Amino acid sequence: MEKFKYNSSETTEDLEKDKLINSLDQEKYGNIIGFDKYPEGRVNNNYVFESDSGKFFLKKYNEDVVGKIDYIHEVESLMSENNVPAIEAVDVNTELGFSVYPYVEGDRSHEYGSEDYQRMGSSLANIHSITHGKEIPENLKEYSSEEDLDGSKIDDLIKYKEQLHGKVNRDHIDDLFLEYIELKTDLFEKIDLTEDLVTDDTLIHGDFHAGNLIIDEDSREVIGICDWDKSKYGSRLQEVARAYLVIAFGSGEQNNESSLRIGDDFLEGYRAVLPLIDEDFRAGMRARLKSYILNTQLEDSYYKNNSDRMNAFVENRIRILNTLSEYL
Numbered sequence: 001m002e003k004f005k006y007n008s009s010e011t012t013e014d015l016e017k018d019k020l021i022n023s024l025d026q027e028k029y030g031n032i033i034g035f036d037k038y039p040e041g042r043v044n045n046n047y048v049f050e051s052d053s054g055k056f057f058l059k060k061y062n063e064d065v066v067g068k069i070d071y072i073h074e075v076e077s078l079m080s081e082n083n084v085p086a087i088e089a090v091d092v093n094t095e096l097g098f099s100v101y102p103y104v105e106g107d108r109s110h111e112y113g114s115e116d117y118q119r120m121g122s123s124l125a126n127i128h129s130i131t132h133g134k135e136i137p138e139n140l141k142e143y144s145s146e147e148d149l150d151g152s153k154i155d156d157l158i159k160y161k162e163q164l165h166g167k168v169n170r171d172h173i174d175d176l177f178l179e180y181i182e183l184k185t186d187l188f189e190k191i192d193l194t195e196d197l198v199t200d201d202t203l204i205h206g207d208f209h210a211g212n213l214i215i216d217e218d219s220r221e222v223i224g225i226c227d228w229d230k231s232k233y234g235s236r237l238q239e240v241a242r243a244y245l246v247i248a249f250g251s252g253e254q255n256n257e258s259s260l261r262i263g264d265d266f267l268e269g270y271r272a273v274l275p276l277i278d279e280d281f282r283a284g285m286r287a288r289l290k291s292y293i294l295n296t297q298l299e300d301s302y303y304k305n306n307s308d309r310m311n312a313f314v315e316n317r318i319r320i321l322n323t324l325s326e327y328l
Contacts, residue, residue, distance in 0.1 A: 057226075069097075115265075145233075
């Protein structure tokens, strides 16, 4: 297999790009015309490149996901075979931890209307309908929900809160985190850790939101569903609740009433494909509340790992928790 020869650059980011480019098969791709970091996405380092054979998206996986690549591709294939527009990989490199996908053009404005949100809901329901209530192969259950919801994380939250109260020169981010952590610890006192709200019953996407959907600019149909690296055998009800909240509060609307209308449009689209009674939706929302309270990913990222990559989510998470508290 012949590889590209590419002159190394000086920065760490460019060195990574060099390594990725040099790993690509020249026979398959031809000459690389451009190779640039994908501008969207706050957490991952992904790339878009053009070559003699077309335009491609290079998905770079986090280290903890590399061992799951074969499973991810299997899920993508299953979805595609059942008319869900999952974009399938055309190349994979497990050593460097990436997959290459054809680049699908779509509306990048992220300006959506009521019918767009309904189609998003229908798209999630189409994913769920493939396996919900049906027997699925055991290999597709290899990855399932593994959240620690026994309450042990509350001790970390209390420590973070004490540290923030004792900090002399708190900045805006500290104040936001303090508000967030105090809200979580207050809500912790109101949740029932023993309540069994949802069960793993469906093959789920795991990270369903507008940014992982490609919408045709003219027809407004969902023509691509991306980022299946969090797919697993999990709870349909909790995924619906999570998608409802992330789509509603990630829409850019600052007014809660407007955000919830977007969520309701999404839910209407979902129910047009797959039944979901109010009682089950409420159970999913309560389960999602418990998950948010007992997951310290945002706090750990900033205060334990010294990373600010998750900070942008804190303000939205406060709004989401306040909304979810109404389901207690």
